[in-house]
Amino acid sequence: MGQDGNELRLRKPHGATTETPNMPSEEGRKSDQRLDKHESYEFGGPWGVTAMMIGFPILMYYLWICLWFYDGQLTHPKSVDDITPFLERMWMHVKTDASPNLYAWKVYSGFFFFQLAIALVIPGYQQEGLPVPSLNYKTLMYNCNALSCLYVTMITAAALHLTHTFRLTEIIDNYGHLMTVANIYGFAWSFGMYFYAVARGQQIRMSGSFIYDVFMGAILNPRIGSVDLKMWAEVRIPWNITFFLAVSGACKQYENYGYVTPNMAFMCLATWLYVNACGKGEECIPQTWDMFHEKWGFMVIFWNFAGVPFTYVYSVVYMASHDPSKYKFSTPTYVALYATLLTAYYIFDTSMSQKSRFKMQTQGTFKFRKTFPQLPWGTIENPTYIQTAHGNRLLTSGWWAYARKPNYAADWVQSLTWGLCIGAASPIPYFYSVFFITVLVHRCGRDFERCAIKYGKDWERYCSIVKYKFIPGVY
Template sequence: MEKDAAKPAETAAPPSKVHVSDAGKEIDRRLDQHDQYEFGGPFGVLAIMTGFPALMYYLWICLWFYEGQLVRPSSLEDVQPFLARMWAHICEDANPSLYAWKVYGGNVVFQLFLALVVPGFQQEGLPVPSLDYKTLTYNCNALYSLYTTMITAAVLHCTGIFRLTEIIDNFGHLMSVGMIFGVSISFGTYFYAIAAGRQIRMSGNFIYDVFMGAILNPRLGPIDLKMWAEVRVPWVIVFFLSVSGGCKQYEELGYVTPNMAFMILATWLYLNACAKGEECIPQTWDMYHEKWGFMVIFWNFAGVPFSYNYSVVYMARHDPSKYEFSTPRYVFMFATLLAAYYVWDCAMSQKSRFKMQSQGITTFRTAFPQLPGCIVKNPTFIQTAHGNRLLTSGCWAWSRKPNYVADWVMSFCWGAIIGTATPIPYFYSVFFITVLVHRVGRDFERCSAKYGKDWDRYCEVVKYKFIPGVY
């Protein structure tokens, strides 16, 4: 029996399937309409769409050619020559070469092929308001696809057909191809959505709607493209860039530095977690509410893979003496990474599986590693008038976004493994905290509108947004 909505209700598991009330459906209908601009509106998103690619080129050039220093014109007279040098680097060292098209395009095609043919776990997603609360089924085969990819890459490398060291050496060329993919798919998906009449939550401004997206659930046969692109493209590239950096060090130095080994472990943990917990992704905001536009597409195809692991780019280009640590510091770095990973993995699992329980799903896939505490037993929650339930136990008893805190700590570690050799690898954590704070604001505003007084009650129970006792 459910308790008063103002208090968390104790239960061994949510006892029945959640049903959205009529009033809740009306709220969902209003939330599925465009009501205000975000990111500074059309001019703001245009600045992001043009500024981020330029920033990515600039940071890569600084890492690759200028010892990781943030170079700038020495005077007003030097502005034009400086820009000319930047452009020359892009034209010569980051042009979309045939090799880059083969490698990047080949990976995309291979990942699509694996998504089509590899057996997977069939997971039901959350009811989608814009589809009259229909639930979509997702074929979760990322884990088997990942290890098929790893085995294939190892065979190609060991036989000399495709040397993994070449990936990091062609970073700039691959980045340009990734950008072309991101921009092309963003505009192509927008025009498809309009032609097929599948647009949702539109503002009426072309640039803004391309950025935010027009379609919610794009599919290619059985493949949900939004979920596929979130896991199979960015994190696979991030991981293999790290492996490539390790291979390059081994060939040149005869060993792999602890710093590079740290990044290989860190990127594998993240990729493997996304793959082994893929069935949790359909329960997330990304799948349930976020449209598939430039904001998501470009970042998956170019932003994440070519800006999150700048530390690997630096290490592949510079002598280890520039970033060596003491043994205690290495121990601290690895321990911090693993602790943050544990909290992040458990928090994500607890929330997603609680949502599954609320749908009446009680059988969960198990894949390595299943961490202690990844499923909350006897969860407490607030039953809302809308019909949804808000989890108030496990990691979620201490913070409204414990997963974000742990995720950010990992991102900071990805930069800190370089120490103070260059500030550029910290871009990931600085950018990430900006995105998370903005996203939390969007999320909490939407939750307040959706749940009303029940959200206020939830905030009384779970007082802190991020760090318990601090904020």
């Protein structure tokens, strides 16, 4: 027994347990049935999601134009009489520098379908997911080959660059055009998956509002062969593009100045850490809410295809279009910046693996996967937990003894460093961290509300033990 007699200890961390803790009790099935129904609107309902679907792409264009054409500063009409000319200038930038030209279609589509093709043919680590309530608690198998696909992609990109078949500098040079094609992909796949789900009778948790259901999604686990499209899109598309945008920026700097600044090298490291983490720990993703509960709609599809890669690396866009003297730091500042990133990454990586491996331990599906880098304290030996009446277990060991979402806090600190790497040169690269904290707080509220319904008094007991949401002693 643990604190106040409320915690238990898992005594078989590496093997199957004698129970089936991830299979819910009768009481748990009733709460799952409730959670698997549409009861209320989120994000302001149909009007709110419509505003987001229209407003976010417009914001993406505006911030990119400010970065590339207005010295990274937020431009605006100088007077009421300037509103129309201002909008005309914005439109001309989009029309001229962000048109969905044939080149952008070939590059984005080539990358997109190359990622799908290698995901289909490259063997990977087989991981069983959690029981899915919507599938009558059936578990799905996931072919985790993202890490192999990442290195195949890196080798392919290097070969194309060195042979001058496709110069990596062209990615950042065609940022606007590629962003527009990505936006089109995001909208097309979102509406396409909605109509596909309805035509196949696979829609779940529907609200009855067409636009809201397109936004939230209609289908849970669409697949092509061994590829789970939702997990594939979450890992392969956004973070690969993000990484290669950073590499493209570095190549651009080297081409222009004969060297790469520590700031740009920082972004190459930061984006590589993230994309590599997604690959080397891909077997942890099937244990997440994203896989077994969140539907595949505009909210996820657009964000993966366009939002993440074309809004998270604004610092790269700024550095690729401005002289390095505008964001040069002292050596101690660089040391502090890199140290902050690596510390936050360590907490992010190990907290994610602790939670996911704990779920695998209780399910009896955990096997240690030898991928790089496996960090100390990524697996908790003999973890403590709360056994819920629902049937699941709530972890109270490792980083999860100090906060309910320690991974969120660490992930946000990483996002902040992606803006700090250019200092005060432009406010726009801080968009990622400002937007991200808003998303995390909202997602945290959604998750805690769902857990309160799912676990009832056991959730209250858990919250009395793990008191803080993100940061121990603070919040």
